[in-house]
Amino acid sequence: MLSRSARLWLGIVAAISLLSLASSCTGGGGGGNENTGPTTTGKAYSSKGDEGSITGKVSYTGTAPEAKKIDTSADAACTSKSPNLMTEDWVIKDGKLANTFVYIKEGTLADNSKFTETAFPAPSGTVTLDQNGCHYRPHVLGVMVKQDINITNSDPTTHNIHFTPKNNPDWNQSQPNGAAPLTHKLNVAEVLVPVKCNQHPWMKAYIGVLKHPFFAVSAEDGSYTIKNVPPGKYTVVAWHEGQGSGTEKTMEVTVAAKAAATADFTFGSTAALIGQPSSLKLLPAIEFPMLSKH
Numbered sequence: 620m621l622s623r624s625a626r627l628w629l630g631i632v633a634a635i636s637l638l639s640l641a642s643s644c645t646g647g648g649g650g651g652n653e654n655t656g657p658t659t660t661g662k663a664y665s666s667k668g669d670e671g672s673i674t675g676k677v678s679y680t681g682t683a684p685e686a687k688k689i690d691t692s693a694d695a696a697c698t699s700k701s702p703n704l705m706t707e708d709w710v711i712k713d714g715k716l717a718n719t720f721v722y723i724k725e726g727t728l729a730d731n732s733k734f735t736e737t738a739f740p741a742p743s744g745t746v747t748l749d750q751n752g753c754h755y756r757p758h759v760l761g762v763m764v765k766q767d768i769n770i771t772n773s774d775p776t777t778h779n780i781h782f783t784p785k786n787n788p789d790w791n792q793s794q795p796n797g798a799a800p801l802t803h804k805l806n807v808a809e810v811l812v813p814v815k816c817n818q819h820p821w822m823k824a825y826i827g828v829l830k831h832p833f834f835a836v837s838a839e840d841g842s843y844t845i846k847n848v849p850p851g852k853y854t855v856v857a858w859h860e861g862q863g864s865g866t867e868k869t870m871e872v873t874v875a876a877k878a879a880a881t882a883d884f885t886f887g888s889t890a891a892l893i894g895q896p897s898s899l900k901l902l903p904a905i906e907f908p909m910l911s912k913h
C-alpha cells in the first residue's frame with residue numbers, strides 16, 4: 620500500500636501533468652462513430668497545391684504493459700511458423716506506442732468550408748491484410764469507404780476472417796491454406812472495425828474506415844504522418860485499442876499552407892509513474908482518458 624504522502628504526491632504530479640496537457644482533451648470509446656468524415660456527396664475538394672501535413676509521435680507514459688506469449692498449441696502449423704507469437708494490444712518500445720490510429724475527425728478548411736461537408740477523391744488501389752504467422756499484418760490499418768481490402772493467407776493452415784463491425788454488415792469467410800485472396804470493402808465510416816479469426820482466437824486486427832484519406836497508423840517508433848492535408852483547423856483523434864473497447868485522445872491542430880503541423884499524443888498512466896516501484900501498478904485509476912474528458 621502507498622503511504623498517504625505518496626498518494627498526495629502522486630495526485631499533485633498528476634494534476635500538473637493534466638495542466639500541461641491542457642491543449643489536448645480526450646474521450647472514451649471507439650466503436651460505432653458515424654461522424655468520422657465528410658460525406659462523399661459534399662462539395663468536391665479542389666486542391667490549390669498548398670497542402671501540408673500533420674505529423675507527430677505517440678508515446679506511452681508509466682509502466683508499459685508487457686506483451687505476453689500466446690499459447691498457439693491448438694494449431695501446430697502456427698506453433699512451428701511462429702514459435703514466439705506475442706500479444707499485440709500494447710506494442711511499446713522505448714516509451715513509444717505503435718498501432719495507434721490517428722485521423723482527422725472534423726474541422727474547417729482555410730476557405731471556411733466544413734471538412735465534414737467536403738468530398739475528397741475516391742481511393743485508388745487496394746490495401747492488403749495478410750494472415751501471416753497466425754497473426755494479422757498489419758495489426759491496425761485504415762481504408763476509405765468502399766475501398767477494396769485484399770485479404771491474403773500466407774500460412775500453411777486455414778484461417779477464418781471475421782469482420783465484426785457496428786455500422787457495417789458482419790462478414791465471415793473461411794480461407795484455407797493456398798486459397799486465392801479475398802476482397803472485402805466497407806461502405807459506412809466506422810472507427811474502428813474489429814477483425815478476428817474464428818480458428819485462432821488470439822488473432823485480432825482493427826480497421827479504421829473513413830470517408831477521407833487523412834489517417835495514419837503509428838509505427839514502432841511511435842511516429843506517424845498524415846500527408847496532403849488541406850490548410851485548415853482540425854480536430855485530430857488518436858485511437859488505441861488498449862484493453863477492450865479502445866481509448867481516444869483528441870487535439871486541435873492548425874495546418875498552415877505547405878507546412879507540417881505537429882500533434883504528439885500520450886497514452887498510459889501519468890509520467891509520474893515512470894521509474895516508480897512496481898506496487899504503483901495498482902493505480903490504473905490515474906488514466907488520462909477519464910480525468911481529462913470534456
Ligand SMILES: [Cu+2]
Pocket residue numbers: 750753777778779816817818819822
Ligand atoms: Cu487464423
